[in-house]
Amino acid sequence: MSIFLVLSFATIAGAKTLKVGLDADPVSLDPQVQLSGGMLQLSHWVFDPLVRWTKDHEIVGRLAKDWERLDPRTIRFHLRKGVKFHSGNDFTAKDVQWSYERLTRSKDFQGLFEPFEKVTIVDDYTVDVITKEPYPLLLNMATYMFAMDSEFYTGTDENGDPKDAVIKFEHTFANANESGTGPFTVEKFEQGVVLEMNRFEEYWDTESPGNVDTIILKPIKENATRVAALLSGDVDFISPVPPTDFERLKADPDVDLHTVSGGRIITFQMNQERVEAFKDARVRNAIVYAVNNAGIVEKIMKGTATVAAQQGPEGYVGYKENLTPRYDLAKAKSLMKEAGYADGFEITMMAPNNRYVNDFKIAEATAQMLKKINIDVRLKTMPKAQYWEEFDNRTADMMMIGWHADTEDSGNFSEFLTVCPGKKEGYAVYNSGNYCNPKVDELVYGAQSETNRAKRKEMLQQVEQILYDDAAFVPFHWQNHSYGAKKNVKVDPIINALNFPYFGDLVVE
Amino acid sequence: MFAFILRRALQAVLVMLVIGLIGFSIQSNIGDPIRPLVGERVTPEERAEMAEKLGLNDPFLVQYGRFIKNAAQGDLGISFIYKKPCTEVILKHAPATLELVFGAALIIVFVSLPLGIYTALKPRTILSKCIMGFSTLGVSIPVFLTGIMLIYIFAVTLGWLPSYGRGETVDLFGNGYWNSGMLTIDGIKHLILPCLSLASIMLPLYIRLIRSEMMEVLETEYIKYSWAKGLSPMRIWLVHAFKNTLLPVITVFGLQIGIMFAFTILTETVFQWQGMGFMFLEAVQRADIALLNAYLVVVATVFVMVNTLVDIFYGLINPTVRITGTK
Numbered sequence: 001m002s003i004f005l006v007l008s009f010a011t012i013a014g015a016k017t018l019k020v021g022l023d024a025d026p027v028s029l030d031p032q033v034q035l036s037g038g039m040l041q042l043s044h045w046v047f048d049p050l051v052r053w054t055k056d057h058e059i060v061g062r063l064a065k066d067w068e069r070l071d072p073r074t075i076r077f078h079l080r081k082g083v084k085f086h087s088g089n090d091f092t093a094k095d096v097q098w099s100y101e102r103l104t105r106s107k108d109f110q111g112l113f114e115p116f117e118k119v120t121i122v123d124d125y126t127v128d129v130i131t132k133e134p135y136p137l138l139l140n141m142a143t144y145m146f147a148m149d150s151e152f153y154t155g156t157d158e159n160g161d162p163k164d165a166v167i168k169f170e171h172t173f174a175n176a177n178e179s180g181t182g183p184f185t186v187e188k189f190e191q192g193v194v195l196e197m198n199r200f201e202e203y204w205d206t207e208s209p210g211n212v213d214t215i216i217l218k219p220i221k222e223n224a225t226r227v228a229a230l231l232s233g234d235v236d237f238i239s240p241v242p243p244t245d246f247e248r249l250k251a252d253p254d255v256d257l258h259t260v261s262g263g264r265i266i267t268f269q270m271n272q273e274r275v276e277a278f279k280d281a282r283v284r285n286a287i288v289y290a291v292n293n294a295g296i297v298e299k300i301m302k303g304t305a306t307v308a309a310q311q312g313p314e315g316y317v318g319y320k321e322n323l324t325p326r327y328d329l330a331k332a333k334s335l336m337k338e339a340g341y342a343d344g345f346e347i348t349m350m351a352p353n354n355r356y357v358n359d360f361k362i363a364e365a366t367a368q369m370l371k372k373i374n375i376d377v378r379l380k381t382m383p384k385a386q387y388w389e390e391f392d393n394r395t396a397d398m399m400m401i402g403w404h405a406d407t408e409d410s411g412n413f414s415e416f417l418t419v420c421p422g423k424k425e426g427y428a429v430y431n432s433g434n435y436c437n438p439k440v441d442e443l444v445y446g447a448q449s450e451t452n453r454a455k456r457k458e459m460l461q462q463v464e465q466i467l468y469d470d471a472a473f474v475p476f477h478w479q480n481h482s483y484g485a486k487k488n489v490k491v492d493p494i495i496n497a498l499n500f501p502y503f504g505d506l507v508v509e
Numbered sequence: 510m511f512a513f514i515l516r517r518a519l520q521a522v523l524v525m526l527v528i529g530l531i532g533f534s535i536q537s538n539i540g541d542p543i544r545p546l547v548g549e550r551v552t553p554e555e556r557a558e559m560a561e562k563l564g565l566n567d568p569f570l571v572q573y574g575r576f577i578k579n580a581a582q583g584d585l586g587i588s589f590i591y592k593k594p595c596t597e598v599i600l601k602h603a604p605a606t607l608e609l610v611f612g613a614a615l616i617i618v619f620v621s622l623p624l625g626i627y628t629a630l631k632p633r634t635i636l637s638k639c640i641m642g643f644s645t646l647g648v649s650i651p652v653f654l655t656g657i658m659l660i661y662i663f664a665v666t667l668g669w670l671p672s673y674g675r676g677e678t679v680d681l682f683g684n685g686y687w688n689s690g691m692l693t694i695d696g697i698k699h700l701i702l703p704c705l706s707l708a709s710i711m712l713p714l715y716i717r718l719i720r721s722e723m724m725e726v727l728e729t730e731y732i733k734y735s736w737a738k739g740l741s742p743m744r745i746w747l748v749h750a751f752k753n754t755l756l757p758v759i760t761v762f763g764l765q766i767g768i769m770f771a772f773t774i775l776t777e778t779v780f781q782w783q784g785m786g787f788m789f790l791e792a793v794q795r796a797d798i799a800l801l802n803a804y805l806v807v808v809a810t811v812f813v814m815v816n817t818l819v820d821i822f823y824g825l826i827n828p829t830v831r832i833t834g835t836k
Contacts, residue, residue, distance in 0.1 A: 021673075027546075027590065035548030107559075111550035168546055169563065171592050191591055192791065193783050218674060220781045221791075224657050225673050232664035232672040354794070385540025385796040392553065406550070416549075426552060 015213040016508045018489070021226050021235040025195055025219040029186060030174035031146045032099075033166055035108035035406070037499055044500050045197060045215070046086075047146035047180030050077055050096070051139065053408065055260075055496045057315040059139055062205075063091065063147055063181065072134035072451045073117075077142070079125040083204040085149040087179040093121040098150035100129075106166045111426065112144065112406060115448075134449045136456055140407050149179035183210060183504030194218050203504070210505045230255055230484050236508070237489055239501070241482040243302040243357065249484050258483045258491045261306050262499060263313050264404040265413065266356055268349075268366060268474040269433030275347060275397045278433070282339040284471035289332035290373045291366055293476045294325055300361045305477035310464040311403075311413035313478045315497070317453075318410025318460030323468045325475075332373050344374025350396035351379070352387040357479055363400060366474070391432060399432045402479070408498070410460040414444040418463075418472050435472045517820055521813040528809040529580070532802040533573045542589055542796040563589075565798075576802065585803035590795050595803030599785065604687045605675060606773050606784035612691075612704035613769060617711050617762075625719025629727065630746060632720075641720075644713030652772055656706040656779035663702060671699050673781040703780040710772055711765060718761060722754040729753075763819060767812055 026042040027034055044052070050064040061067070064077040083091035100119040103109045115137075117130045129145075131138055153164045153174060163173040178186050181204065184197035195217040199210075218235070220226040223242040229235045231252060241249060241257060249257040270278040270287065277283045294307045306313065309323045336342055347370075351363035360381040367377035380396070391399055405412035420436035421428040424445075443459045443466075450456040467473070481499040485491045488509040494502045542565070543556045560566055564575070579586065585595040628637040647655075664672035676699035678688035690696030726732065727750055735745045774786035781787070785804065792800040 028592070034546065035550065107551055107555055108548035111548075111552070168559075169589055169592060170587065175592060192788075218781075220673055222778055222781060225660065225779060225781050228657075228660045228665050228672045232660075232668060234664070234672045234674075383540065383794065385542075385545065385794065388544045389541050406548075429552070430549075 016211055017214040017216065018212045018237060018503070018506065018508060019235040020215060020217040020503075021220040021229050021238045022217060023219065023221055023223075023226065023240060025192060025217060026189075027191060028175040029178045029189055030166065030172065031148065031180070032103050032106045032109060033168055033172075033175065035112070040498075041500050042195075043146045043180075044182070045184045045503050046178055046182040046186060047148065048083075048182050050142040050145045050147075052143050052502075053496055053498055053500075055493070057408075057497060059143065063096075064142070067139070067142075070128065073132075074128050074130045075138050075142075076122070076126060076128050079127065080204060081125055083181050084202045085152065085179045085181055086185045086200060087149050087152045089149050089151050089179070091147060091149075091181050092124045093127045094124075095147045095150045096127050096145065097121055098153075099148045100145060102148065102153075102164055102166065103145070107168075109144070112141065114426075116141070134451050136447070136449070136451045136453070137407050137409055137411075140409055143408075147181055148174075149181075152177075152179035183208070184215060187214075192219060205504070208505045209507050210503070212503060212506050212508055215503055227484070230486075233486075237483065237485045237491070237501075239481070239483045239499075240357070241484045243300075243304045243482075246302055246304065246482075255484055255486055256491070258485065258495060259304060259480045260495045260497060261313060262404070262479050262481045263316070263408065263497050264356070264402050264479045265308055265311055265313070266305075266359075266362065266400070266402045266476040266479065267417070268363075268398050268400055268476075269417075269431070269435070270474070271394060271397050271399070271433050273434045274394070275345075277339070277341055277345055278397070280339045281470055282335045283341060286332045286335035286339070286341075286373055287370065287375070288471045288474055289326055289328050289335065290375075291369050291474055291476075292327040293474075294327060296362055296365055297477050300358050300365060301477065301479075304357070304480045304482060306480065308475045308477050310468060310475065311417070312405065312410035312460075312464070313497070316405070316408070316410045317457045318464050320461045320464045320468075323464060329372060336373050342374070344376065346376040346378070347397040348395075349377045349379045349398040350387070350390055351381050351400035352384045353381040355384040355387065356400075356402045359400060359402075362476060391430075394432050398474075401430055401432065403430065410464070411444055411447050414440060414463055414467075418467055419444050433473060435470070437466060437470060437472075440466055440472075514821055517817045521817050524813050525806065525809055526577070528805055529577060529802065530573065532805040533569065533576065539793065539798065539801070540796040542798050545795045546589060580806060585806060586799035588792075588800040588803075589797045590791065590800070591797075595800050596807075598788065598800060599803060599807050600686055601688075602783060602785045602788045604681075604689065605782060606770070606777070606786060608689065608691055608700065609703055609707060609773055609776065609782060609784060610766065610769050612700050613707035613711070614766070616704055616708040617715055620708075621712055621715035621719055625716045626723060626746070626751065628716065629720045629723035632724070640716065644716050647709050648713040650709070652706055652710050652775045653779055655709045656703070656776060659702045659706050660779070670702055671695075672702075675699050675783060703776050703782055706779070707769065707772055707776045711769060714765075715758070715762075719754060719758055722757055723750060726750045726753045767815070770808070 024038045026038050031039065031043040031047050048062045050062060051059050052062050054060055063080055063083065065080045067075050067077045070076050079093060085091055097119045104113055115131045115133065115135045117132045120128045122128055129138060155163050157163050157173040165172045183200055183203050185200050187198050188194060188196040197215045199213045220229055226238050227245045230238045246257060249255055270284055272278045297303065297305045297307050307325045309325045310320060312318045349363060349367060351359050353360040363379055363381055367379045370377050403413055403417055415427055416430045418431060418435055419428045419441050421431050421434055440463055443463045447456050447459045450459060483491055483495060490507040494506050543559050547556060564572065588595050588598050591598045624640050628640050631637050660672050663670045675690045677693045677695040678690045679692045681687040681689050690700055732745060732750055735749055773784060774790060777784045777787040778790055789804050792804060
């Protein structure tokens with residue numbers, strides 16, 4: 001007992017432990033089994049991508065030291081030497097190729113990597129990544145290319161199943177074991193209970209200032225409990241912070257609140273197939289003019305979001321500065337009158353109540369605002385488990401959808417939300433408004449293979465302008481990511497718009 | 510007696526079948542279990558394929574039949590979110606809930622007995638009035654609120670106790686099933702607040718129950734006779750009166766334990782206590798149908814078994830139950 005005590009004191013004195021409370025924990029240790037925020041966070045802690053985003057929305061090398069574009073379809077990556085996997089194996093080009101090939105077998109990632117043709121090995125530390133067509137987002141996609149230890153994941157496990165299987169619903173080797181190159185090794189993983197990680201002694205990035213030795217991550221789903229855990233000192237870091245507790249965190253002398261603008265746009269779509277009036281751009285514009293989205297950000301989101309008037313946030317290629325929020329009730333009324341709907345009409349509206357921050361409150365406020373231009377709204381909100389089915393069936397006239405571009409690129413919003421439905425397989429999947437403008441389609445599809453950056457920027461900006469003029473959807477805001485931490489935890493340098501806190505570089509004083 | 514037990518057992522099986530059916534009929538309303546498990550890019554066709562693989566597209570009765578057949582063999586399916594057999598998931602979460610209920614039960618017993626007896630013996634003192642007033646307050650505050658208030662007072666403001674979770678646990682049998690929080694100081698500290706808030710819902714009831722039973726007993730003839738006989742007050746109160754107070758109290762306690770399990774869902778949510786209630790809510794929110802059904806069946810089994818046992822014991826102790834039963 002006394003030896004144990006001495007030992008534990010010794011570790012407390014020298015080692016830094018970070019206790020983390022998040023609203024959700026990773027569902028698996030397999031970085032390729034599910035495409036979700038929680039899983040990507042884990043991937044950045046335990047694995048390393050070829051390249052990653054910085055806080056300023058730039059791409060920097062990780063496992064790739066540098067890269068060059070050989071031709072419109074190919075980028076050559078020069079890999080870092082002397083990188084070790086947690087298993088002790090050396091990281092080489094073979095692992096990049098192997099990981100890519102496994103990625104294409106994953107249902108969740110297949111779609112994202114559809115434009116890719118192959119990864120070829122040039123030598124042990126050089127790979128060529130080749131796409132089927134000229135693809136401007138190749139480098140963006142390389143942020144998803146986390147290297148898995150090909151040797152470690154090859155063979156069969158104790159049940160005789162292949163170790164490289166990508167299966168969601170069952171126990172697989174990769175779901176429970178890991179060997180990445182990342183800053184942390186997984187010590188203990190019990191889903192829904194705890195994820196314990198220790199710093200990897202042989203981590204290649206010796207320049208990283210990160211000094212956290214152990215991370216103990218526990219999911220705390222209940223907002224009030226998560227905040228209480230931070231305030232009482234049981235955890236050092238929480239995310240997200242519920243907007244209602246922002247003031248409390250700011251007022252507390254021991255903790256700090258950190259926010260960073262995120263890229264998820266919250267919108268309502270107006271279904272033109274269900275409501276004749278929505279086919280009229282004047283009516284759609286009237287609705288946009290009637291919705292005081294700046295007021296919603298201030299009152300409901302407590303300032304924890306950035307008011308939006310277009311799809312992609314600042315920093316994205318298609319962002320257009322002149323597109324500003326418009327709220328003008330008189331204008332809205334006159335537009336309705338002009339379109340012949342001065343007396344209004346009745347519509348149905350649906351929104352989830354546990355998917356986005358304050359989703360149902362936003363919907364309620366919107367319904368109230370539309371009442372002022374004589375549009376009567378019958379609103380129904382429901383848990384996300386049921387909502388998506390309704391969304392797929394387009395059961396209401398106005399439906400809420402939030403979207404984050406997984407490619408971190410403006411084009412992605414339109415590909416899923418605003419191109420014409422039914423024209424191209426796999427596109428407009430979340431366009432419940434049936435908005436369709438051939439010009440938008442032309443520009444969006446054109447931008448997909450435009451590798452001239454200036455030209456591409458112009459095309460995507462034009463898309464935003466058309467959508468704005470057409471009032472293709474009702475824009476609300478981009479959600480901010482929020483983090484609460486003790487004062488000695490230097491959070492600001494490691495957070496970014498993608499909500500991937502890079503704990504590997506975290507400094508705790 | 511044998512016929513009585515057999516009939517009870519048959520009833521139990523029937524109840525189980527009905528519960529299973531209810532579990533199955535709500536699942537179609539709870540949402541799509543595939544959606545939370547896949548990324549936004551996965552196409553509807555691919556989702557349909559996954560649903561097919563999991564057998565979610567089969568007709569209701571086929572699914573139910575398959576479930577009953579497997580359940581009879583002890584196989585309750587595989588949880589989507591935990592990727593493990595449901596029975597294992599539930600068994601691993603059960604100890605946390607059992608310890609929570611046990612801790613709350615201890616608090617109830619050790620607090621309600623002295624307070625109940627005291628308020629019965631000295632109903633007119635100020636302390637008694639305070640206790641009774643407080644118990645009214647306690648019973649009318651929802652357990653959710655009690656929990657949050659306790660956290661803010663004892664964890665955030667005073668910093669005496671931890672705010673959430675189970676703390677340090679010890680693996681009792683070395684096989685990962687029973688992780689006990691009752692053997693370490695840290696674990697016990699974590700137990701205090703959740704147990705208190707769970708106990709808060711039942712405690713006032715017991716104080717009142719004990720008080721009224723005790724007062725009734727104190728009015729009976731044999732107690733008056735004991736006074737006349739000149740016995741010491743302590744002996745009359747604690748031996749003669751108290752013993753007879755206990756019988757109905759124990760009966761109610763046995764019945765209410767089941768209700769305590771229901772309240773663990775709220776308590777476990779507030780304190781992020783990794784027990785069965787927490788797991789159940791998780792299964793509901795993420796539409797883990799397999800786990801949800803397994804939970805209902807397991808809980809129903811426990812309830813039916815306990816009730817059946819209680820009835821059997823009643824039959825043994827009090828023959829009138831048995832006799833009315835055979836009518």
